[in-house]
Amino acid sequence: MRTDVEIKEDVLDELAWEPDIDETQIGVIVENGVVTLSGVVDSYSKKLAAEKAVKRVKGVRAIAEDVEVKYGISYKKTDKEVAKAVIKALEWNSAVPDEDIKVKVEDGWVILSGEVAWDYQKKAAKKTVGNLLGVKKVVNNITLKKSIKPFEVKDRIRKAFARMANVDAEDIEVVTSGHTVTLKGRVSSLQEREDAEAAAYMAPDVYDVVNELKIQYRAEYA
Incomplete structure (x- = not known):
């Protein structure tokens, strides 16, 4: 098992490796494998980049x-300017059904709501908004529409795992109940999870x- 000191050193190195991040602006504390990030950055995209680096x-x-x-x-931009930029960005993203999404901006916080058919559309909306100037945080309250006909969900998910180089399908159990999927087993990193x-x-x-899914370094269960 890796020590907190080893993890912290790797986190600091990973932050330094990211070209969009000034690692001197971010504080790192590690306790029992839980990483706490603190500090101030000048864009929401840099905040997200730091989180991804740690994962x-x-x-x-x-x-x-x-x-x-x-x-x-x-x-500094007004909430009205940010709202206009958000709406325009959503309109330009072909993966996002912008007509189904409502936008609210308060002090730089963007709150997204509405209904879409697919989870990737929900995530695409948040990603599109997060890169805009003036956005401090994105709250994604978009929900998914109910569909009618179920498919062979479990089989499709396992095939998707098998295609992914960074996901070990052998250690993951997929349990389906209606439209809910439960993932059980173990993975080697937070990113893989x-x-x-x-x-x-x-x-x-x-x-x-x-x-x-439990995070367990491969050496621990080899």
Whole structure:
């Protein structure tokens, strides 16, 4: 099992490796595999990049994120300007049914609501908005529409795992109940855990994924 000191060193190195991140702006604390990030960055996309960098590190079991986004005076935008930019960006993204999404902006916080047919559309909306100037945080309250006909969800998910180089399908059990999928078993990193969940959400007629995958470094169960 990796020590907190080893994990922290790798987290700091991974942050330094990211070209969009100034690692000197971010504080890192590791306790029992839980990484706490703190500090201030000047864009929401940098905040997300820091989180993704940490998830790639082996031994990280969870992230407690307390990084604040603060724009300089010259970059400050009104909520009305941010809202217009959000709506325009959603319109330009072909993966997002913008007519089904409602936008609300409060002090730089963007709240998305509405209904879409697929989980990837919900995630695409958040990703599109998160890169815009003036956005401090994105709250994704978009829900999924109910469909009628169920498919062979379990089989499709397992085939998706088999196609993914970074997900070991042999250690993952897929349990289906109606439109809910439960993932059980073990993975080697937080990123692998999230990738497995994302793959499950991509299957037809899946509205909810219960992720019970345990993070366990491969050497621990070799």
